[in-house]
Amino acid sequence: MPIKLSLGDTERPVPLWALRLAKALPFVLLPHCLWRLPFAVDFQMGTIDPTAPPRPWWTPAYVVGLSVLTEALALLTMVLVSGWGEVFPSWVPFLGGRRVPPLAAVIPATLGGLALVALWDPMPLAWFGLLGFHEVAFTNGWWKLLAHTCISPVMLWGPIVLALAYAYYKRRRPA
Numbered sequence: 001m002p003i004k005l006s007l008g009d010t011e012r013p014v015p016l017w018a019l020r021l022a023k024a025l026p027f028v029l030l031p032h033c034l035w036r037l038p039f040a041v042d043f044q045m046g047t048i049d050p051t052a053p054p055r056p057w058w059t060p061a062y063v064v065g066l067s068v069l070t071e072a073l074a075l076l077t078m079v080l081v082s083g084w085g086e087v088f089p090s091w092v093p094f095l096g097g098r099r100v101p102p103l104a105a106v107i108p109a110t111l112g113g114l115a116l117v118a119l120w121d122p123m124p125l126a127w128f129g130l131l132g133f134h135e136v137a138f139t140n141g142w143w144k145l146l147a148h149t150c151i152s153p154v155m156l157w158g159p160i161v162l163a164l165a166y167a168y169y170k171r172r173r174p175a
Contacts, residue, residue, distance in 0.1 A: 009082060009083030009084075010081075010082065010083050010086060010171070011083075011086055011171075011172075012171045012172075013171075014081045014082075014167070014171065015167055015171075017167075018080070018081050018163070018164055018167040018168075019081050021160050021163060021164060022077050022078050022080060022081045022164055023078075025074045025077055025157070025160055025161075026071055026074040026075055028074075028153045028154075028156055028157070028160070029070055029071065029074050029153065029154060029157060030071070031149070031150040031151075031153055032070070032150060032151055032153060032154040033067035033070050033071055034067075034150065035146075035147065035150035035151060036063055036066065036067050037063065037064065037067060039059075039063050040059065040060040040062075040063035040064050041060065042055060042059075045143060045146075045147065046138045046139045046140065046142070046143025046144070046146070046147070047136045047137070047138055047139075047143070047147075048136065048137040048138065048139060049136050049137070073112075074157070077109075077160070077161060077164055079105060080105065080109060080164040080165060080167070080168040081164065081167075081168070085100060085105055085168065086099065086100055086172065087099055087100060088100055102168070102169060102172035102173065105165075105168060105172075106165050106168060106169045106172075109161055109162075109164065109165035109168065110162065110165045112161055113158045113159070113160075113161035113162035113165055114158065114162070115158070116157045116158030116161060117158035117159065117162070118158075119158075120154050120155045120157060120158060121155050121158060123135075123151070123152075123155060127148065
């Protein structure tokens with residue numbers, strides 16, 4: 001029998017594994033976000049791309065914003081394990097204080113999880129040059145190892161969101 005832990009503000013107890021996954025997700029994605037930041041100041045992190053066009057003036061804001069957005073979306077998964085994923089906050093016009101229909105959270109979380117799987121999980125195909133996928137070249141193997149180490153955890157993002165969506169659905173479905 002799995003151990004259950006209630007956050008105190010959910011209708012039914014949240015499974016401990018779901019709570020831990022939701023809290024860990026921002027840290028799982030942090031290496032990827034940190035890897036991306038040096039590109040904002042035009043430090044190439046050992047990559048070689050002779051076909052790359054000159055970077056536009058807004059590149060630093062875009063790169064930093066992408067990392068911030070990634071972490072914000074990771075934090076948003078806490079909705080699936082907390083009470084504010086069950087009842088709309090009081091400040092939401094027309095909906096404040098009402099129950100959140102379970103599918104209003106399950107459908108976007110599932111679609112988002114599937115999109116993340118489609119976006120990130122084919123990365124190993126590029127690493128090995130399979131099915132026409134290719135990755136950027138690196139100046140040496142150490143940069144490549146660092147890149148793969150920092151970027152690999154992002155492949156867990158989609159499956160984690162899908163698992164949390166399933167746990168949310170299972171917890172919120174009618175008895």
